Amino acid sequence: MKKPVLERPVLLDVQGITRLYGPAKGCEAIDFQLHAGEVLGIVGESGSGKSTLLRVLAGLEAPDAGQVLYRRQADDAGGEDAELDLYAIGEARRRALLRLEWGLVHQNPRDGLRMGVSAGANIGERLMAQGQRHYGQLRASGQAWMRQVELDPGRIDDAPRTFSGGMQQRLQIARTLVTRPRLVFMDEPTGGLDVSVQARLLDMLRTLVRQLGLSVVLVTHDLAVARLLAHRLLVMRRGQVVETGLTDQILDDPQHEYTQLLVSSVLTP
Amino acid sequence: MLSETGASPKRARPRLTVAGLHKRFLLHGQGGVEIDVMRDLSLTLQAGECLVLAGRSGIGKSTLLKMLYGDYRIDQGRIRLHFDDGDLDLETLPTYAWHGLRRDVIGYVSQFLRVVPRVAAVDVVMEPLLARGADEADSRQRAETLLARLNLPERLWQLPPGTFSGGEQQRVNIARGFIGEHPLLLLDEPTASLDAANRDVVIALIGEAKARGTAMLGIFHDEDVRERVADRLLPLDGSLGGLSNASQPCRESLS
Amino acid sequence: MNGYNFAYLDEQTKRMIRRALLKAVAIPGYQVPFGGREMPMPYGWGTGGVQLTASILGADDILKVIDQGADDTTNAVSIRHFFQRVAGVETTTATTAADVIQTRHRIPETPLRAGQILVFQVPIPEPLRFIEPSEQETRLMHALEEYGVMHVKLYEDIARYGHIATTYAYPVKVDGRYVMDPSPIPKFDNPKLDGNPALMLFGAGREKRLYAIPPYTRVESLDFEDHPFEVQRWEHACALCGSDHSYLDEVITDDQGGRMFVCSDTDYCQSRRGEVA
Numbered sequence: 001m002k003k004p005v006l007e008r009p010v011l012l013d014v015q016g017i018t019r020l021y022g023p024a025k026g027c028e029a030i031d032f033q034l035h036a037g038e039v040l041g042i043v044g045e046s047g048s049g050k051s052t053l054l055r056v057l058a059g060l061e062a063p064d065a066g067q068v069l070y071r072r073q074a075d076d077a078g079g080e081d082a083e084l085d086l087y088a089i090g091e092a093r094r095r096a097l098l099r100l101e102w103g104l105v106h107q108n109p110r111d112g113l114r115m116g117v118s119a120g121a122n123i124g125e126r127l128m129a130q131g132q133r134h135y136g137q138l139r140a141s142g143q144a145w146m147r148q149v150e151l152d153p154g155r156i157d158d159a160p161r162t163f164s165g166g167m168q169q170r171l172q173i174a175r176t177l178v179t180r181p182r183l184v185f186m187d188e189p190t191g192g193l194d195v196s197v198q199a200r201l202l203d204m205l206r207t208l209v210r211q212l213g214l215s216v217v218l219v220t221h222d223l224a225v226a227r228l229l230a231h232r233l234l235v236m237r238r239g240q241v242v243e244t245g246l247t248d249q250i251l252d253d254p255q256h257e258y259t260q261l262l263v264s265s266v267l268t269p
Numbered sequence: 270m271l272s273e274t275g276a277s278p279k280r281a282r283p284r285l286t287v288a289g290l291h292k293r294f295l296l297h298g299q300g301g302v303e304i305d306v307m308r309d310l311s312l313t314l315q316a317g318e319c320l321v322l323a324g325r326s327g328i329g330k331s332t333l334l335k336m337l338y339g340d341y342r343i344d345q346g347r348i349r350l351h352f353d354d355g356d357l358d359l360e361t362l363p364t365y366a367w368h369g370l371r372r373d374v375i376g377y378v379s380q381f382l383r384v385v386p387r388v389a390a391v392d393v394v395m396e397p398l399l400a401r402g403a404d405e406a407d408s409r410q411r412a413e414t415l416l417a418r419l420n421l422p423e424r425l426w427q428l429p430p431g432t433f434s435g436g437e438q439q440r441v442n443i444a445r446g447f448i449g450e451h452p453l454l455l456l457d458e459p460t461a462s463l464d465a466a467n468r469d470v471v472i473a474l475i476g477e478a479k480a481r482g483t484a485m486l487g488i489f490h491d492e493d494v495r496e497r498v499a500d501r502l503l504p505l506d507g508s509l510g511g512l513s514n515a516s517q518p519c520r521e522s523l524s
Numbered sequence: 525m526n527g528y529n530f531a532y533l534d535e536q537t538k539r540m541i542r543r544a545l546l547k548a549v550a551i552p553g554y555q556v557p558f559g560g561r562e563m564p565m566p567y568g569w570g571t572g573g574v575q576l577t578a579s580i581l582g583a584d585d586i587l588k589v590i591d592q593g594a595d596d597t598t599n600a601v602s603i604r605h606f607f608q609r610v611a612g613v614e615t616t617t618a619t620t621a622a623d624v625i626q627t628r629h630r631i632p633e634t635p636l637r638a639g640q641i642l643v644f645q646v647p648i649p650e651p652l653r654f655i656e657p658s659e660q661e662t663r664l665m666h667a668l669e670e671y672g673v674m675h676v677k678l679y680e681d682i683a684r685y686g687h688i689a690t691t692y693a694y695p696v697k698v699d700g701r702y703v704m705d706p707s708p709i710p711k712f713d714n715p716k717l718d719g720n721p722a723l724m725l726f727g728a729g730r731e732k733r734l735y736a737i738p739p740y741t742r743v744e745s746l747d748f749e750d751h752p753f754e755v756q757r758w759e760h761a762c763a764l765c766g767s768d769h770s771y772l773d774e775v776i777t778d779d780q781g782g783r784m785f786v787c788s789d790t791d792y793c794q795s796r797r798g799e800v801a
Binding site: 001002003004005006007008033035037038196199200202203206210227228231232244245246248249252253255256257260261264 | 284294295296297298316335338339340341342352353354355357362364365366367368369370373374383385386387388399400452482
């Protein structure tokens, strides 16, 4: 038997990211690497700085210090720089990167959707931004993606506000993934949903991650969600990472005092 | 073939060696109490062999399996996997590599089924194959074959296993564990809640896995099963358990 | 007229607006902010166009003012009288005779020539405003050419009506760069924007923005490959001049539902009738 190929290229190299609004408010000196095909969970309580970190990683908020380096795959780079320093490149390039190669799924689908236009237009927007100018093809992509996220393609012309919360979240995911981003950031993607709807969404996210080979940075306060989606976890507290490791290790064999407290505080029905 | 002599090369060398393994839990919440649960554990496991962990009940035999599977950190000692083209040390394996290792090399049948709620049993079982990029129709067929063999009624296949009985969940778990045909398989009480007929199926599955060259490390309380599957017993009373009887220091709240 | 500077605005203001216009001409389709002045008429009555006209008008220029194509509607008449009084310039209704034409919602049917200037009155200069309320964000979107949302609007039209239902203020891309609102002209007039020999200036009084299309500039109407841009067509010809190729207004003629279709461009219609007669 041959040794398995376990090496994965680094996709995101985060070095010394600090973004503080006040003492212990925000995130401080964060280092980690995200490898291709990995789902990295960032867990912690409200106010631990995980959302601030996500905003910095996702290109929405410049850090006070540190670098976010995106190492593009050779086939994406197309002769361009293989490594992009997210906050050193110009705003135009950064926004294009966020729009075309990356994706962001907001906790509240209203933040990620255009509520006033149809489901089809929501899904098609990123494609149109890429320059697709064929209505029939845009529509076909819209319907295919609605099927993929288990929405009725017959509702392609309905406005998102006529959808339930879970359906809106699936629509947001379709809208984000339609350009097949390499890297997706998710902020509590199952946060505001009913438990029964959560389960279906979790299963769908797992399937999409597998089928599309996505690399994901997932922020959640829900350790059960982290267990089911994330390969690896960063535990944050007061703006700092207190422990990192394989998801099962963090949850079954926590080392840090805070992690032990966090894990043992979970209610089980 | 080239110069194969005597025994098959699969059996000629170990698949797994564990040397000087220690495990200690430090419980901050309980005044920083430290519990040694494993001391100086060593073992060798050959391809095609089923090694059964033996020892008093409740001394934490699962701890070893969990360390091998990456659930527990390796404090001290060495866990080495052997391949034709080299070795792999798990205690120094970068975290990101575990995901691929579990997908391709190490399989685990745990005592409890942990899955996304509301996912159909058959989808739960086939997931390890899909994770490797296998064809969906083929994977489904293999999953159904295994579930049928384990006598899980067909009407349950499309239902999520959350509401199944203990024995039914256990069989879903076994099918999921065996379907991937991992070269190293960790078995934690796979027959605990099964009836005699299904125990026989699991024993047959273990036998087939041995024939494929799978190296297995297992915990079996049922003496009859143990005798039928074990090639060797590994006595652990000397290296497991210890200062206290707290074998599961951390709540398995998410199990 | 005593007490007023030529063309109402003081020279400093005109200079400021001309500088803004030079910038607008240099960056076709780009919205240039300018320090709009209070004019002796309400917003919405053409204060943007009037300030532009006042700034570029010379004593020898001949001015034409149209509203929806007509020289004889209230807005056109009052603006024409305004400039007759405050600038004393000669006015005309003949498109060919005019040096400066201020317009609301139309481009004359008679082709313009080099040297003429067409001044548009603009209510909402920002074509992205319908989808993005933040001015800061729309400026950034222009700067970075993030124009995907413009097609979202057209997509919605097709999804809802089966065709692009936007019939006026139809968005255009100027010189392959800036997406621009051509003011609420019917899309029928959009092809006249492309490669026009005249200079076209756009003024929004309330929003204090101006922009320009220099002569002979490429102007494309946004569309989809399988739903190409099309202009309106009529089954009728003009009831007065018989034109089958101009933009027609439907006019109700009595209380019994009588109606007729006539050219919206009164000068064009009259000159055709003159030729025919």
